[in-house]
Amino acid sequence: MTTATAGKGLEGIVAANSGICWIDGDAGVLAYRGMDIHELAEHSTFEETTYLLWNGKLPTAPQLEEFKKHLAAARRIDVRVIDLLRSLPTTGTPMEVLRTAVSALSFYDSDEYDNTHEGNVRKGNRLTSQIAMIVAIYDRLRKGKNIIEADPSLSHAANFLWMLNGERPSETATKTLDIALILHADHELNASTFAARVIAATLSDIHSAITGAIGALKGPLHGGANEAVMRLLYDIDKTGKEPVEYVKDLIAKKQKIMGFGHRVYKTEDPRATHLRRMSEQLSRDSGQHKWYDWSRAIELYINSEKKLNANVDFYSASTYTMLGIDVDLFTPIFAVSRIAGWTAHVIEQLDDNRLIRPRAEYIGPGYPNHWVPVENR
Numbered sequence: 001m002t003t004a005t006a007g008k009g010l011e012g013i014v015a016a017n018s019g020i021c022w023i024d025g026d027a028g029v030l031a032y033r034g035m036d037i038h039e040l041a042e043h044s045t046f047e048e049t050t051y052l053l054w055n056g057k058l059p060t061a062p063q064l065e066e067f068k069k070h071l072a073a074a075r076r077i078d079v080r081v082i083d084l085l086r087s088l089p090t091t092g093t094p095m096e097v098l099r100t101a102v103s104a105l106s107f108y109d110s111d112e113y114d115n116t117h118e119g120n121v122r123k124g125n126r127l128t129s130q131i132a133m134i135v136a137i138y139d140r141l142r143k144g145k146n147i148i149e150a151d152p153s154l155s156h157a158a159n160f161l162w163m164l165n166g167e168r169p170s171e172t173a174t175k176t177l178d179i180a181l182i183l184h185a186d187h188e189l190n191a192s193t194f195a196a197r198v199i200a201a202t203l204s205d206i207h208s209a210i211t212g213a214i215g216a217l218k219g220p221l222h223g224g225a226n227e228a229v230m231r232l233l234y235d236i237d238k239t240g241k242e243p244v245e246y247v248k249d250l251i252a253k254k255q256k257i258m259g260f261g262h263r264v265y266k267t268e269d270p271r272a273t274h275l276r277r278m279s280e281q282l283s284r285d286s287g288q289h290k291w292y293d294w295s296r297a298i299e300l301y302i303n304s305e306k307k308l309n310a311n312v313d314f315y316s317a318s319t320y321t322m323l324g325i326d327v328d329l330f331t332p333i334f335a336v337s338r339i340a341g342w343t344a345h346v347i348e349q350l351d352d353n354r355l356i357r358p359r360a361e362y363i364g365p366g367y368p369n370h371w372v373p374v375e376n377r
Helices: 037-043 046-055 061-073 079-087 094-108 117-142 156-165 171-183 191-201 206-217 225-239 243-252 270-286 289-306 312-322 327-351
Strands: 021-024 029-032
Touching: 029 037, 029 046, 029 270, 037 171, 037 270, 046 061, 046 117, 046 156, 046 171, 046 327, 061 117, 079 094, 079 117, 094 117, 094 206, 094 327, 117 156, 117 206, 117 327, 156 171, 171 270, 171 312, 171 327, 191 206, 191 327, 206 327, 225 243, 225 289, 225 312, 225 327, 243 289, 270 289, 270 312, 289 312, 312 327
Parallel strands: none
Antiparallel strands: 021 029
């Protein structure tokens, strides 16, 4: 038996040293490589933030241009993976499709067997571009639409919206998605990131690590909360009830309202601050006032009655909806962003690797617990 103790769900346990992401839950601080998320959301781009996560510092202008060229050049997917997307059941969810397609990408990656730092950076470039493409391509295929070719002249966020909708995105839409991608790019040792590091630590390949991360993100306790938030708003719309009264009824029935509270943050999730602002701005620009107004009313009620703050998922729901994105694409878009952090953590793990092999606190029958012949049991 081991004498080590751990909180349920490993709460409070430090499982790794990392120089990528720092969170102060009490103060509501999230920082990538020491840079506050508010600064990055206001001034950076997803490409620049990804470079920061992977390299530990902001790029110079030439370095950023070179990095953007690498990402644009990586907007290619082998036709056999496209054929796979066409062949998958239409009953499959986008997250199931993404998980399967990312695994298949390894077959056609020229660096498949190169597990060096440089090899994983190159694969990270490709995966960052390809995951966004897979989400957009599958959405069009399932709707019977033609696939839109990637445009190397567009930013990562703009190209995703272009491939998804087949229309040049507005400056507001591009900037909104770009900020959302920055906000979701990393979050320390969350479930999917930890899964990726555990897989990478076995010296498996980065495609396996990212596939495992996507599998973890697929779980509703990790990646599906914003979908649940939007479905709640749709239900309110169908019933015609006043939003706060509808939520009161759900609480009375002991139903959980998703998008509130966080395991780490004891104050407001700093990412929610920006998403609230973006949701409000989009509601003004689009005239779709109800999604933001209802969300704000629910937030104020939950905060007043339950003392819970909105987290990153609550306002990302209305933000994505006003960008014209289907609800079941919310979690795949999480992956479109989080591939930046997953790659950073896989590379960091492998740069100073040790197999991750924790112990369990045994709580079973006492030792020795002897075998008994079946006729005497």
